[in-house]
Amino acid sequence: MHERTVQFGHERLITKLQSIAELRDADLAALRTLPINVKSVPANTEIVTEGDRPTECCLLLEGLVCRSRTTLEGRRQILSFHTPGDIPDLQSLHLHVMDHTVATLPSCTLGFILHSKLRAVTRDYPNIAAAMWRDTLIDAAIFREWMLGLGRRSAEQRMAHLLCEMARRLEAVGLQQDGIYELAVTQIDLADALGLSNVHVNRVLQKLRTEGLLRLDRSTVSILDWEGLSRLGEFEALYLHQNPSV
Amino acid sequence: MHERTVQFGHERLITKLQSIAELRDADLAALRTLPINVKSVPANTEIVTEGDRPTECCLLLEGLVCRSRTTLEGRRQILSFHTPGDIPDLQSLHLHVMDHTVATLPSCTLGFILHSKLRAVTRDYPNIAAAMWRDTLIDAAIFREWMLGLGRRSAEQRMAHLLCEMARRLEAVGLQQDGIYELAVTQIDLADALGLSNVHVNRVLQKLRTEGLLRLDRSTVSILDWEGLSRLGEFEALYLHQNPSV
DNA sequence: GCTGGGCATTAACCTGCGTGAAGCTCGAAT
DNA sequence: ATTCGAGCTTCACGCAGGTTAATGCCCAGC
Numbered sequence: 001m002h003e004r005t006v007q008f009g010h011e012r013l014i015t016k017l018q019s020i021a022e023l024r025d026a027d028l029a030a031l032r033t034l035p036i037n038v039k040s041v042p043a044n045t046e047i048v049t050e051g052d053r054p055t056e057c058c059l060l061l062e063g064l065v066c067r068s069r070t071t072l073e074g075r076r077q078i079l080s081f082h083t084p085g086d087i088p089d090l091q092s093l094h095l096h097v098m099d100h101t102v103a104t105l106p107s108c109t110l111g112f113i114l115h116s117k118l119r120a121v122t123r124d125y126p127n128i129a130a131a132m133w134r135d136t137l138i139d140a141a142i143f144r145e146w147m148l149g150l151g152r153r154s155a156e157q158r159m160a161h162l163l164c165e166m167a168r169r170l171e172a173v174g175l176q177q178d179g180i181y182e183l184a185v186t187q188i189d190l191a192d193a194l195g196l197s198n199v200h201v202n203r204v205l206q207k208l209r210t211e212g213l214l215r216l217d218r219s220t221v222s223i224l225d226w227e228g229l230s231r232l233g234e235f236e237a238l239y240l241h242q243n244p245s246v
Numbered sequence: 247m248h249e250r251t252v253q254f255g256h257e258r259l260i261t262k263l264q265s266i267a268e269l270r271d272a273d274l275a276a277l278r279t280l281p282i283n284v285k286s287v288p289a290n291t292e293i294v295t296e297g298d299r300p301t302e303c304c305l306l307l308e309g310l311v312c313r314s315r316t317t318l319e320g321r322r323q324i325l326s327f328h329t330p331g332d333i334p335d336l337q338s339l340h341l342h343v344m345d346h347t348v349a350t351l352p353s354c355t356l357g358f359i360l361h362s363k364l365r366a367v368t369r370d371y372p373n374i375a376a377a378m379w380r381d382t383l384i385d386a387a388i389f390r391e392w393m394l395g396l397g398r399r400s401a402e403q404r405m406a407h408l409l410c411e412m413a414r415r416l417e418a419v420g421l422q423q424d425g426i427y428e429l430a431v432t433q434i435d436l437a438d439a440l441g442l443s444n445v446h447v448n449r450v451l452q453k454l455r456t457e458g459l460l461r462l463d464r465s466t467v468s469i470l471d472w473e474g475l476s477r478l479g480e481f482e483a484l485y486l487h488q489n490p491s492v
Numbered sequence: 493g494c495t496g497g498g499c500a501t502t503a504a505c506c507t508g509c510g511t512g513a514a515g516c517t518c519g520a521a522t
Numbered sequence: 523a524t525t526c527g528a529g530c531t532t533c534a535c536g537c538a539g540g541t542t543a544a545t546g547c548c549c550a551g552c
C-alpha cells in the first residue's frame with residue numbers, strides 16, 4: 001500500500017474522532033505521527049479471537065468489521081458493526097484478554113497500531129485520551145440501544161432501527177448520502193446481529209420493501225422513507241452522541 | 247449520615263476499583279480526598295433520567311441500582327444491575343447527556359461526587375483514570391455478554407447466567423459467601439432484565455428450584471449447585487475481567 | 493384485627509418467530 | 523458455456539415464550 005493511502009489512514013481516524021470530540025491542532029499532529037501498519041484482509045476472516053492477548057489495535061480503513069460472541073452450541077451473536085475510522089478493539093488497551101472476536105465481513109483494509117504507541121499518545125495528549133475514552137463509551141451506548149432492541153422490540157422494529165443507525169453512523173464519516181449506503185452483509189449476518197433467524201430476516205425485509213420503506217440492491221441499502229422507517233424503529237439518534245461539543 | 251459512614255463510602259469505592267485495577271498508595275490517598283455527598287434514596291426512585299445533563303456521578307454505597315431504557319410503548323429493558331462500590335453513571339463524565347435512566351430498586355444509600363472533582367483526580371492520577379476507564383470497559387463487556395444472552399440464549403440459560411454473574415460480582419466486593427447473597431429485585435425486574443415476561447420468569451424459577459439448582463427466600467438467593475447452574479447458563483467469568491493485574 | 497396493594501403463582505390460550513427443507517438466482521471459477 | 527456454491531426465497535409446521543386473567547400470599551398501615 002502506498003504512502004498516500006497510509007496517510008489516508010490517519011485522516012480516517014481523525015475524521016472519526018472529530019465526529020465525536022473536539023481536538024486541537026496539536027492533537028491532530030500527534031495522531032498523524034502514530035505508526036500505522038496497513039494490511040488487506042480477505043472477507044470473513046477473524047482479526048482477533050476470544051482469548052487472545054493482542055499487543056496492537058486495529059483501525060478500520062475500508063470495508064466493514066463486526067464483533068461477535070458465540071454460544072457453546074454455536075449460535076452467534078453479532079455485538080457491533082464497525083465502519084471506517086473505527087477502532088473495534090480499542091477496549092483491548094485496558095482489557096488485556098479478548099472476551100469476544102473481531103472479524104471482517106467483506107474484505108477490508110486495516111491499519112494496525114501498537115498498544116504502546118496508543119498508550120503513549122493518550123498519556124501525553126489528554127484530549128486524545130478523552131476522545132478515545134468517549135469513543136469506547138459511545139460503543140457501550142450502542143450496546144445499550146441494541147439490548148433494548150433484543151429484549152423489547154419486534155423483529156421489524158429491530159431491523160428498521162439498525163438500518164437507521166448505520167445510515168447515521170456512516171453519514172458522520174462521509175459514507176452515506178440521501179439514505180443510500182453500502183452495507184456488505186448477508187441476511188445471516190443481519191440475523192446474527194438482530195437475534196433472529198435468517199428466514200425471519202428475509203420475511204421482515206420483504207415486508208419493509210413492499211411497504212416502500214427501503215430498497216436493497218446487492219449490498220447497497222436505500223432508505224426510501226426515512227420518516228417512516230425511523231418511526232417504525234423508534235430511532236432517536238441521541239444515543240450515538242455525535243455532537244462533539246456535547 | 248455520620249463521618250464514619252462517609253469514609254466507609256471511600257472504602258467501598260476503593261474496594262471496587264482494587265478488584266479490577268492496581269492502585270498505589272498515592273492513588274488511594276487521592277481517592278480518599280474526594281468529597282462525597284451521601285444521601286438515602288427510597289426504593290424505585292429515579293436518580294438520573296434520560297435527557298438529563300448531570301454534573302455529578304453517583305456512587306452506590308448500599309442497596310441495588312439498575313439502569314434502564316424504555317420503549318415508546320412502555321416496555322422496559324433493564325440494562326444493568328449495580329452493586330455497592332459501582333458508579334453506575336460514570337459514563338456521564340464524557341457523555342454529557344444521559345441516554346438512559348438510573349434508578350434504585352430497594353432503598354439505597356448513595357454518594358454523589360462532582361464531575362469536576364472526578365475529572366481533576368483523573369487528570370492528576372493516571373492510574374485512577376486508567377482504572378475508571380477500565381471500569382467503563384468492563385461495564386461494556388457485561389453489556390456484550392447480556393446481548394449474547396438476549397439474542398441467543400433460552401430463558402432458562404439467561405436466568406442461570408444472571409444469577410451466576412451477580413454471585414461473582416458481589417463476591418468481588420465481599421457481599422457473597424457460599425453462593426448466598428441478597429438480590430432485592432422483583433420477578434418483574436428480572437423479566438425486564440432478561441427480556442422476558444414476569445409470568446415466564448416465574449415458570450423458569452420454578453423449574454430451577456425443582457431441579458435443586460437454587461433457593462429463593464424473600465430477596466436472598468442461594469445457589470445450591472454452582473456447577474449445575476453455571477453449566478446450564480454457560481457461565482464463564484472471563485468477561486468480568488476481575489483480575490486486576492490482567 | 494382488618495384491609496388494601498404489591499407481588500407471586502397458576503392456568504388457558506395464542507402468536508411471533510424458529511426449524512428444516514426445498515427450490516431459486518447469480519456470479520465466479522473452470 | 524457449464525458448473526458450482528453461497529446466498530436468497532418460500533413453504534409447512536411447531537414451540538418457546540407472551541398475554542390475559544384469576545387466585546393467593548404477605549405485610550404495612552389503620
